[in-house]
Amino acid sequence: MVKTYTLKQVAEHASVDKGAWIVIDGAVYDVTSFLSEHPGGKKILLAQAGKDATEKFWQFHSKKVLDEQAKPLLIGQIGNEGHSSDQVKDFEDAVLAKIETAEQVPAEAAAEEDEDTTYFGDLVPFGDPQWYQDWASPYYNDSHRKVRSAMRKFTDTWLTPNALAWDQAKEIPPEEYKRIANAGILAGVAAGATGWPTEYAQGIPVPGGIEPEEWDAFHNLIVIDELSRCGSGGILYGLLGGFGISIGPIMHAGSDDLRRRIVPALLRGEKRSCLAITEPEGGSDVANIVTEAKKTEDGKHYIVNGVKKWITGGVKSDFFVTAVRTGAKGMGGISLVVIERSEGVTTRKMDCMGVWASGTSYVTLEDVKVPVANILGRENKGFPVIMSNFNGERAGIAIQANRFARVCLEESIKYANKRKTFGKKLIEHPVIRAKLASMSQKVEATHAWIETVVYQSTQYDAETITVRGGGTMALLKAAATETFEFCAREACQIFGGLAYSRGGQGEKIERLYRDAKAYSIPGGSFEIMQDLGIRQSVKIAEIMGAKL
Numbered sequence: 267m268v269k270t271y272t273l274k275q276v277a278e279h280a281s282v283d284k285g286a287w288i289v290i291d292g293a294v295y296d297v298t299s300f301l302s303e304h305p306g307g308k309k310i311l312l313a314q315a316g317k318d319a320t321e322k323f324w325q326f327h328s329k330k331v332l333d334e335q336a337k338p339l340l341i342g343q344i345g346n347e348g349h350s351s352d353q354v355k356d357f358e359d360a361v362l363a364k365i366e367t368a369e370q371v372p373a374e375a376a377a378e379e380d381e382d383t384t385y386f387g388d389l390v391p392f393g394d395p396q397w398y399q400d401w402a403s404p405y406y407n408d409s410h411r412k413v414r415s416a417m418r419k420f421t422d423t424w425l426t427p428n429a430l431a432w433d434q435a436k437e438i439p440p441e442e443y444k445r446i447a448n449a450g451i452l453a454g455v456a457a458g459a460t461g462w463p464t465e466y467a468q469g470i471p472v473p474g475g476i477e478p479e480e481w482d483a484f485h486n487l488i489v490i491d492e493l494s495r496c497g498s499g500g501i502l503y504g505l506l507g508g509f510g511i512s513i514g515p516i517m518h519a520g521s522d523d524l525r526r527r528i529v530p531a532l533l534r535g536e537k538r539s540c541l542a543i544t545e546p547e548g549g550s551d552v553a554n555i556v557t558e559a560k561k562t563e564d565g566k567h568y569i570v571n572g573v574k575k576w577i578t579g580g581v582k583s584d585f586f587v588t589a590v591r592t593g594a595k596g597m598g599g600i601s602l603v604v605i606e607r608s609e610g611v612t613t614r615k616m617d618c619m620g621v622w623a624s625g626t627s628y629v630t631l632e633d634v635k636v637p638v639a640n641i642l643g644r645e646n647k648g649f650p651v652i653m654s655n656f657n658g659e660r661a662g663i664a665i666q667a668n669r670f671a672r673v674c675l676e677e678s679i680k681y682a683n684k685r686k687t688f689g690k691k692l693i694e695h696p697v698i699r700a701k702l703a704s705m706s707q708k709v710e711a712t713h714a715w716i717e718t719v720v721y722q723s724t725q726y727d728a729e730t731i732t733v734r735g736g737g738t739m740a741l742l743k744a745a746a747t748e749t750f751e752f753c754a755r756e757a758c759q760i761f762g763g764l765a766y767s768r769g770g771q772g773e774k775i776e777r778l779y780r781d782a783k784a785y786s787i788p789g790g791s792f793e794i795m796q797d798l799g800i801r802q803s804v805k806i807a808e809i810m811g812a813k814l
Contacts, residue, residue, distance in 0.1 A: 270345035273318070280316030282308075287341075289318040290332065295339040324684065327771065334427065386414065392706040393676035395491075395713055405484050405717055412474035413454075413485050417492035420449055420473075425496035430773055436615075436622040438504045440582075446505050447535025449473065451489060455506055456513045456533060458658060459483035459723040463517070466529040483723045487716070490662060494669035497677075497774035499781030500623030502666050507624055508540030508579020511659045512587040515541075515602060518728070519642035519651050524604065528585060539585040541659075542574040542605075542629050543652065549576070549787075550794045552589065552652055553597040557631065559590035561638070568592070570605060570634040576788065580627035581615045583607065588631075593646040602648035603641050610634035620780035654732040657739045659789050661719065664739075664746035667785045668712045670778050671750040674757035675705045677774055681761060692760065701756045708749040715742055737803030744795035747786040754779045 271287075271294050279287035285298045288311070297315070301308035314322055386398040397403040398414070424445060432438050446452060453467040462478035472478055473489060494502055509532065516528060516539070531537040545555055557572025570590055580586070586605040593599030605611065610632045618626055643651045679702060682692035692698045719742055723731055757775045758765040764772030765779065786792045808814065 269342035271342055272345050276344075277316040281312070286312060286315035288314050288316075288323075289344060290320050290323050290336075292344050293340055294342045294344065295336055296341045297339055300335075300339060386411075387418075388676075390676050390679050392710060393672065393679065396710070403717075405721060409474070409476040409480045410484055410488060412476055413488050414474075414492060416474040417451075417489055418495070420451070421493055421495050425493065425498070425501055429496050429498040429501055429777070430769055432504075432623045433498060433500050433777055434622075434768075436500075437625070438501065438623050443505060443538070443582075444535045447533065451493070452506075452509060452535060453533045454481070454486060454489045455510050456517065456529075457481050458486055458514065459720075460517075460728075463529070463533065466525065467533050468530070470533060483720050484717075487665060487720050490665045491669045494666045495673060497670065497673045497778055498623070499666070499670065499778070499784050500621040503578050503621045503624035503626070503784065506662075508577070508583060509538065510662055511578070511655065512539040512541040512585070514655050514658050515587050515642050515651055516585075516604065519602065520604070521639065524640060528604070532585070537584040538579060538582050539587060540577055540579040540583040541655075542577050542580065542586045542588040544574060544576050546573055546575045550790055553600070553649065554595070555589050555591060555600065557588070557590050559592050559601065559603065559636070561592075562635075566638055568603060568636045568638060570603075570610075570631045570636055572631050574629040574631070576616065576618075577613075577627050577629050578788070579625045580629045581613045581625040583613070586611070586629060587642065589648060589652060597649040599646055600648045600652070601641055601645050602643060602651050603636055605631065605634055605636050605640070608634065619783055620777075621784040624784075653736070654728065656790065657732055657736060660739045660743035660795075661716075663785055663789045664712075664716055664743050667743075667746040667750040668709060668716060670781070670785075671705070671712070671746075671753035672709050673774055674750075674753040674778060675702065675709055678702060678705070678757045678760045681764075681771065698760060701760060705753045705756055708752060712742075712746050712749045715745065734806055737799045737801070737806065739799075740790060740795040740802065741799035743789060744786075744792050744799065747782070747792060750778075750785055751782045754782045 273289070276287045276289055276294060279285040279296070282298070282301065285296060286301060287294055287296050289295075297304075297311050301311055304311050385400055387394045389399060397406050424442065428442075447470075450467075450471040450473045453463055453470045454473050456463050456467075459482070462472060462481040464478050467478075472481065473485075476485075490502075490506070493506070496502075513529070513532060516525060516532075520528070528537070528539075532539055543552060543555070545557060547556055548554060557570065557574065559568040559570045561568055568590070570588070572590070574580070574586075574588065577586075584607050586607070588603055588605045590601055590603055591599050592601040611634055612630045612632075613627045614630075616626045616628060618624075642648065679693070682698055682702065685692045687695070693702075719735065719738060722735060726734075754775065758779055761772040761775050764770055765775040766772070768776055790798065804814070
């Protein structure tokens with residue numbers, strides 16, 4: 267039985283000496299112990315003590331504050347003055363349900379959802395892709411809906427509530443990496459557009475409980491898109507960044523022995539991997555890397571020396587998929603090898619503008635002994651492998667960037683419908699609606715392009731996609747990251763000062779504004795993507811007989 271109080275009793279607790287109680291939506295909270303911890307100072311709370319602070323609370327806070335921080339302070343409800351017994355009972359049930367829900371341990375991402383998925387999510391306009399809200403689409407079926415439901419539950423339970431803490435700590439707890447592996451998410455990312463990796467994923471559940479043979483590129487899109495709802499580039503980079511861009515070359519260019527030895531441990535989260543291409547001397551100019559790999563006299567090993575920089579996830583990695591120079595200058599002298607963490611390999615975390623939890627690092631290689639059997643593909647033929655891998659990396663960046671842009675849009679629409687200025691809600695100001703309209707146009711257009719490109723990967727082989735789709739993928743990456751930067755800026759303007767401080771209602775916006783540059787620069791900077799996109803598209807068009 268929930269304890270009940272009258273408003274008169276609450277009014278008697280309006281000071282430090284007598285205790286500070288406030289009422290929010292009919293629930294009574296004793297905030298005395300929280301006075302000294304309140305970010306705005308105790309006077310703000312004391313000014314509302316003994317009163318119904320519902321309107322003032324919702325003006326500055328989100329439901330997350332009630333669900334998480336205020337729960338221990340909940341002491342009861344306003345009693346049945348003027349209410350029927352049924353109304354009182356309904357309120358008691360609602361309060362108890364709030365407490366019980368917060369204490370439940372939710373199912374993992376592999377659990378199937380039994381729900382009405384006709385209208386999915388919060389139904390905020392453009393807050394989710396259109397097919398979530400019963401718009402017809404040729405791309406999705408029930409298996410995609412099951413994966414969507416499972417991933418949303420996983421993100422809402424394990425990622426979003428921890429985003430601020432992990433960002434501030436600049437690290438994701440190791441057990442959380444194992445959790446994402448146990449939910450089958452790493453295996454889903456590794457599947458990409460090529461199908462579930464059954465041979466290497468023994469005992470690993472398929473997200474949503476679907477059959478492995480059902481898995482396609484759109485399931486992969488949903489996994490990355492739904493994880494990105496947490497609103498943290500650091501979490502996405504930290505959990506999937508290094509792994510996602512390094513598992514492909516191992517799967518597609520490694521020997522059978524190498525794959526059998528490395529891949530299962532990576533999919534189970536027991537080991538970690540990253541891609542080590544960029545160097546202090548240059549990033550996008552891959553053909554001119556200088557890290558050197560010389561063969562030993564017996565021809566069984568390479569001795570590797572060099573430095574890699576801005577390596578996502580490198581600080582925690584066990585395997586480094588590394589571009590090295592085994593031959594002459596230029597792209598014809600580059601090889602790709604898997605370097606295992608061993609003597610001569612040192613990593614050091616980098617301090618960056620954003621994606622703080624990503625584990626981005628320097629990787630120093632000093633006389634590292636690497637078996638020749640660890641080569642991916644053939645010696646001096648690593649450049650094509652790197653280039654084909656860039657398509658997958660850029661696709662992942664585009665998906666994340668566009669959902670982050672959508673998060674900025676969704677948060678802005680919700681806030682604009684709550685915040686009042688000059689006597690009316692923000693959403694009632696034409697200038698704010700114009701901002702939301704521009705954000706919506708860019709997000710929806712980019713998402714439609716993403717779906718079109720993903721569909722092509724289900725229709726053509728990897729080599730065709732690499733050759734014909736390289737220019738398109740470069741332009742898509744540029745468009746998605748430009749959309750992200752635009753929406754992050756506009757969201758900052760809508761949230762005002764709340765987006766300039768960490769935590770609170772503007773938490774996601776402040777963090778994503780910092781993270782945006784980690785998407786427009788890595789994987790090929792915006793300017794280079796625009797130039798490459800057109801150059802490669804024109805070149806392919808000429809080969810195919812275009813009349814230019």
